[in-house]
Amino acid sequence: MNADITLTVDGRERSLTVDPRTTLLDALREHLGVTSPKKGCDHGQCGSCTVLLDGRRTLICLALAVAHDGAVVVTADGLGRGDELHPVAEAFLDADAYQCGYCTPGQICSAVGVLDEAADGWPSAVTPDLAADEVVLDRHEIAERMSGNLCRCGAYAHIVDAVSAVGNGAVR
Amino acid sequence: MTTTDLVPARAMGTPRRRTEGPAKVTGTARYAAEYAVARPLHLHPILATVPRGRVTAIHTTAAEALDGVVAVLTTRDAEALADTADREFAVLQDDEIGFRGQYVAAVLADTSETARHGADLVRVTYDEDPFRARLDPDSGELYAPDSVNPAFATDSVIGDVSSALRDAPVTVDATYRTAMTHNNPMEPHASIVVWEPAGTGGRFTIFDSTQGVSATRRNVATVFGLDPGDVDVISPHVGGGFGSKGNMHANVVLACLAARRVPGRPVTYALTRQQMFSLVGYRTPTVQHVRLGASPDGRLTGLVHDVVEQTSRIKEFAEQTATYSRSVYAAPHRRTTHRLDPLDVPVPSWMRAPGECPGSFAAEVAMDELATACGLDPVELRIRNEPDADPESGKPFSSRHLVECLRRGVERFGWSRRDPTPRARLVDGWWTGTGVAAAAYPANRAPGSGATVRFHAPAAGGEEHWDVEIAAADIGTGARTVLGQIAADALDVDVDTVEVTVGDTAVPAATVAGGSSGTTNWGTAVVDAAQRFREKFGADPSDGDEADGTTPETDAAEHYAMSAFGAHFVEVAVHADTGEIRVPRMLGVFAAGRILNPTTARSQLLGGMTMGLSMALHEDSVMDPRSGHVVNHDLANYHIASCADVGEIDVEWIDEVDPHVNPMGSKGIGEIGIVGAAAAVANAAHHATGVRVRSVPITVDAFLG
Numbered sequence: 001m002n003a004d005i006t007l008t009v010d011g012r013e014r015s016l017t018v019d020p021r022t023t024l025l026d027a028l029r030e031h032l033g034v035t036s037p038k039k040g041c042d043h044g045q046c047g048s049c050t051v052l053l054d055g056r057r058t059l060i061c062l063a064l065a066v067a068h069d070g071a072v073v074v075t076a077d078g079l080g081r082g083d084e085l086h087p088v089a090e091a092f093l094d095a096d097a098y099q100c101g102y103c104t105p106g107q108i109c110s111a112v113g114v115l116d117e118a119a120d121g122w123p124s125a126v127t128p129d130l131a132a133d134e135v136v137l138d139r140h141e142i143a144e145r146m147s148g149n150l151c152r153c154g155a156y157a158h159i160v161d162a163v164s165a166v167g168n169g170a171v172r
Numbered sequence: 173m174t175t176t177d178l179v180p181a182r183a184m185g186t187p188r189r190r191t192e193g194p195a196k197v198t199g200t201a202r203y204a205a206e207y208a209v210a211r212p213l214h215l216h217p218i219l220a221t222v223p224r225g226r227v228t229a230i231h232t233t234a235a236e237a238l239d240g241v242v243a244v245l246t247t248r249d250a251e252a253l254a255d256t257a258d259r260e261f262a263v264l265q266d267d268e269i270g271f272r273g274q275y276v277a278a279v280l281a282d283t284s285e286t287a288r289h290g291a292d293l294v295r296v297t298y299d300e301d302p303f304r305a306r307l308d309p310d311s312g313e314l315y316a317p318d319s320v321n322p323a324f325a326t327d328s329v330i331g332d333v334s335s336a337l338r339d340a341p342v343t344v345d346a347t348y349r350t351a352m353t354h355n356n357p358m359e360p361h362a363s364i365v366v367w368e369p370a371g372t373g374g375r376f377t378i379f380d381s382t383q384g385v386s387a388t389r390r391n392v393a394t395v396f397g398l399d400p401g402d403v404d405v406i407s408p409h410v411g412g413g414f415g416s417k418g419n420m421h422a423n424v425v426l427a428c429l430a431a432r433r434v435p436g437r438p439v440t441y442a443l444t445r446q447q448m449f450s451l452v453g454y455r456t457p458t459v460q461h462v463r464l465g466a467s468p469d470g471r472l473t474g475l476v477h478d479v480v481e482q483t484s485r486i487k488e489f490a491e492q493t494a495t496y497s498r499s500v501y502a503a504p505h506r507r508t509t510h511r512l513d514p515l516d517v518p519v520p521s522w523m524r525a526p527g528e529c530p531g532s533f534a535a536e537v538a539m540d541e542l543a544t545a546c547g548l549d550p551v552e553l554r555i556r557n558e559p560d561a562d563p564e565s566g567k568p569f570s571s572r573h574l575v576e577c578l579r580r581g582v583e584r585f586g587w588s589r590r591d592p593t594p595r596a597r598l599v600d601g602w603w604t605g606t607g608v609a610a611a612a613y614p615a616n617r618a619p620g621s622g623a624t625v626r627f628h629a630p631a632a633g634g635e636e637h638w639d640v641e642i643a644a645a646d647i648g649t650g651a652r653t654v655l656g657q658i659a660a661d662a663l664d665v666d667v668d669t670v671e672v673t674v675g676d677t678a679v680p681a682a683t684v685a686g687g688s689s690g691t692t693n694w695g696t697a698v699v700d701a702a703q704r705f706r707e708k709f710g711a712d713p714s715d716g717d718e719a720d721g722t723t724p725e726t727d728a729a730e731h732y733a734m735s736a737f738g739a740h741f742v743e744v745a746v747h748a749d750t751g752e753i754r755v756p757r758m759l760g761v762f763a764a765g766r767i768l769n770p771t772t773a774r775s776q777l778l779g780g781m782t783m784g785l786s787m788a789l790h791e792d793s794v795m796d797p798r799s800g801h802v803v804n805h806d807l808a809n810y811h812i813a814s815c816a817d818v819g820e821i822d823v824e825w826i827d828e829v830d831p832h833v834n835p836m837g838s839k840g841i842g843e844i845g846i847v848g849a850a851a852a853v854a855n856a857a858h859h860a861t862g863v864r865v866r867s868v869p870i871t872v873d874a875f876l877g
Contacts (some may be wrong), residue, residue, distance in 0.1 A: 001751040019283060019285045019286075021285040021289075026285075029206070030284060036198065036199025036200065037533065038199070038203070038359065039360070039442065039805050040359065040360070040445070041806065042444060043806060045445075045807040045808045046445075056656060072763045075199060076197065076198050077200055079198075085194065089197040089198065091188075093189055093194070093197060096190070096771050096772065096774070096775045098196055098648075099648030099649070099650075099775055099779060100359065100410060100411045100412040100647055100648030101196030101197075101201055101409065101648065102203060102359040102411030102412060103358045103411075104196050104197055104199070105197070105198070105199030108197060126539060126555060141813075143816045143818065144815075144816050146815040146816075147814040147816040149815070150812060150814060151358065151815075152357055152358045152412050152414070153358075153648050153775070154780070154781070154786075154818075155775060155782075156815045156818040157778055157782070158775060159815060
């Protein structure tokens, strides 16, 4: 029943054998020792497991590993270049946009996804003009787009500060 | 001595980034379930599906036959524990069921999927007994506990409040309700436990998610009849706790029982989010009857705060809900009481600001009602009732700047432009209004912490540095960072040369992160160790020199009432047609002693306010009285504030240095942010709509019809 799959995780190719019931999150955490994505609910309700899966932010507790053979996964640990942190991670440090740190890797992956989606012109539920080519990432847009990532320490105001700082600078 | 010699502040008071920041933003900081251990087994428990009764049979054959299942633990075969005086720790000890969601069995398997599958195959049958699971303020079973958490008097009576209320020209008499709520830290409670037998005993190594490794060590040693030195607990990073990881819970006992079944093999047990609704504590719902009597100028003559709340029949927890009303406002005649309704429900416990959080909701909404009744501005009403000394004990306050917080808030928030008329501002279809509430939280201090300071001077021209070791907990508070700042100032060295180790029983024992007392207790021990170091080794120590310190006893509490204070100002908008409620603006002004690290302090205060907003608008654990089950037991149905629920939040503090609480001049800040926040939202909602809401969470139905 078990399946052999290969994943590229933070730039490294990894081969593993998984139970068909194994989620991509458990494949990373329990099989590969990649614990940057966190398990907060296992039901797609909290956002702690967010990674960039084939370039898009994804809740990998809802993804089965066997269905993602060959996928490219980037966790918060793989966002930076070498020892240099990703600008979003730096912005989180600057804004103290975290406390316990458990939701933080997911928040940061989600924020990177938000910036990409906005740059691609994707509207959100609060975008005034759905047909507009450009999205202005104001605080309102950022808060809406980051609402799939819960933070029980209540760092939201600082998270919006952090994402704003990058969104208004040059990230791409 | 009641005045502490204060440590001169250099690093203290200066903003500083979290030491562990880079590890947290990359996700490489390791939490309890994330340690790489060889050949781990995974545990999945089976929970009781009846709230009261007994297990009649447990069928484990199918589970045991499953490939990969290593063991099934049940109430029928679990080892007898050495000490089960704490009934919460009596895991699998007998067939009695005290609440739905109690452990009755557990499956150990070589993968998490197999463990869960095996647990599904275990069949349990029960004899059911009649039960009660809904708090009933008219219950015939109500009783007065011996004391309320942690050791306050159950009731307090001063003067003749009945006469005062009867004679008062202005009165408020109302009942307030707060919901059952669950802490829900983002990291579910988790442990990896290894049991290694040796001779007639053995030792536990426990990677745990806890607010206090020393307490977990003590509890595990007691429950299993071991020497505390044979229990190692490691917990450098904790994904939030908010009280739920303060007292050890049954999950650690279960993981330890399982580990003893498979000596030498690590057992991993991370709770599911659903399991957290029955096994790791919650805040009791409350019903609070508040009566205020006042003269027409708003001065209180009498104050009564009577509380009914629930406890579990198997283990008492008495939330100190009315203690808020004992210390905030002056009134010559006063009474507070607590009564418990014993139910067949999970054991309630600490949740951020137990007592003050729900109690301030009732007290501060009642004050708003009194302001309306007297035709007074609610800020002015509070200032008029400012006491000269602690209203119950008569002791002077070590420092108290509530009035300054209110006045600063008035200025910052633009309060003076406020038209007091309720339901007078309809803007684009939204009724808007503003509200205020005070906040107070005691500056607690407890003995029981030690610290070690050690000096390192590398021989070959390397940088000298200092180790500071204390088994404190950094649950997101920034404890590791602030203890480094405290040590640097106490030693008079550069803060960048100090390295702090917390969260490990290998270093000196410390109190739990609770009661907003961590920095006071641990910081005082660190200061003591640093001072002893300088006394012993002077200004020119040698490599490897070290000194130990403790938290010295102080009699300050005998002479002073010590609390932090604050004021919340909130703007609310309620949609005229749908009743949707939004909070576009919050301001909190706090007087909490010296703010040791403005960066992390701001986050903690803001986080407390955000959790208060969440309490005001969202949080409600729905207990089904027919099944004893919290039916909304996940994060899709138990709502907490999300990013889009939070508008503009400002945090400010008053310059205050308290010389009596600790040698840093600080007070605790972990809990005061939540105190009063929900009341300010309810008061603003009244100003916006004219509808007085006396229960939280405040939902749309309150404003419709």
